[in-house]
Amino acid sequence: YSYESIESIIKFILSRTSQRPEIGIICGTGMGGLADILYEKESFPYKEIPDFPVSTVPGHLGFLVFGKLNGTQVICMQGRFHVYEGYSVWKCVMPIRVMKLIGVRVLIITNAAGSVNQNFSVGDIMLIKDHINFSGLGSNNPLRGKNDDRWGPRFSPMSDAYDLRLRQLVRTIAKKLDLDKYLKEGVYCMIGGPSYETVSEIQLLKLLGADAVGMSTAHEVIAARHCAIRVIGISLITNSCVMKHDSEEMPANHEEVMEVGNLHKKDLEKLVTEIIMNIDTV
Numbered sequence: 525y526s527y528e529s530i531e532s533i534i535k536f537i538l539s540r541t542s543q544r545p546e547i548g549i550i551c552g553t554g555m556g557g558l559a560d561i562l563y564e565k566e567s568f569p570y571k572e573i574p575d576f577p578v579s580t581v582p583g584h585l586g587f588l589v590f591g592k593l594n595g596t597q598v599i600c601m602q603g604r605f606h607v608y609e610g611y612s613v614w615k616c617v618m619p620i621r622v623m624k625l626i627g628v629r630v631l632i633i634t635n636a637a638g639s640v641n642q643n644f645s646v647g648d649i650m651l652i653k654d655h656i657n658f659s660g661l662g663s664n665n666p667l668r669g670k671n672d673d674r675w676g677p678r679f680s681p682m683s684d685a686y687d688l689r690l691r692q693l694v695r696t697i698a699k700k701l702d703l704d705k706y707l708k709e710g711v712y713c714m715i716g717g718p719s720y721e722t723v724s725e726i727q728l729l730k731l732l733g734a735d736a737v738g739m740s741t742a743h744e745v746i747a748a749r750h751c752a753i754r755v756i757g758i759s760l761i762t763n764s765c766v767m768k769h770d771s772e773e774m775p776a777n778h779e780e781v782m783e784v785g786n787l788h789k790k791d792l793e794k795l796v797t798e799i800i801m802n803i804d805t806v
């Protein structure tokens with residue numbers, strides 16, 4: 525997608541809504557209900573937006589939703605794109621550039637993830653402090669190819685990817701909402717998927733310092749940071765990864781991931797609502 529092609533998508537969308545949000549949300553698997561916290565909603569099915577990819581994964585509805593929360597305008601991706609769906613990595617992150625041109629300054633990225641850290645429990649919320657982009661360490665980076673400086677620089681720093689001030693805000697809010705007992709902080713590792721990890725792979729990720737693992741987010745954060753959008757990353761721990769060979773524990777499965785997402789959506793909704801009401805986008 526060239527800059528101009530994103531501009532024409534923007535033209536299509538903005539001619540159909542008068543909302544101009546500065547805060548974006550990406551809903552993780554089973555977390556599409558996050559859009560329900562909004563009122564005065566205007567929803568656009570991905571399949572009706574020119575050049576937009578479509579959602580193919582259960583638990584990802586496939587709508588771009590505009591709406592308000594206490595007077596603050598928000599844009600929400602009800603469904604994200606994963607590389608394992610067959611989309612190239614740059615295509616997966618295209619909606620983030622759409623958000624940028626709409627005027628988004630802060631992006632709340634949520635996901636469902638398996639825990640690698642054995643101190644984490646299912647239902648915990650992990651505030652992402654950093655990521656390991658396993659699939660991107662080679663050349664599967666969304667910024668690969670000719671750089672357009674209108675988005676950002678050729679070489680994009682990532683050491684400050686998960687905004688320190690915003691993380692402090694989330695911690696304070698979690699405490700106020702009495703969710704701090706569920707709030708963990710850690711490193712998210714993105715793998716390509718769609719197969720879940722072997723036991724040896726989980727042991728490797730643990731050695732590398734990962735606390736949770738999933739198949740999304742890192743590429744989105746790279747694209748967001750490249751165009752100077754500040755990021756909050758939140759993982760809902762939906763399953764504990766099997767850490768030992770020959771264990772009788774239940775293997776990871778997508779039904780469980782969606783079910784846990786659904787079960788804890790109220791906690792996430794409360795947290796995200798309060799974040800949006802307290803964020804300063806300046």
Ligand SMILES: O=P(O)(O)O[C@H]1O[C@H](CO)[C@@H](O)[C@H]1O
Nearest residue numbers: 552553635636738739740781
């Ligand atoms: O990261 P999200 O989209 O929340 O979903 C996670 O859950 C799915 C696997 O169950 C994978 O898509 C993984 O990335």
Ligand SMILES: Nc1nc2[nH]cnc2c(=O)[nH]1
Nearest residue numbers: 636637638737738739776
């Ligand atoms: N890769 C990966 N993605 C997930 N998404 C939700 N749970 C998991 C998991 O255990 N592994």
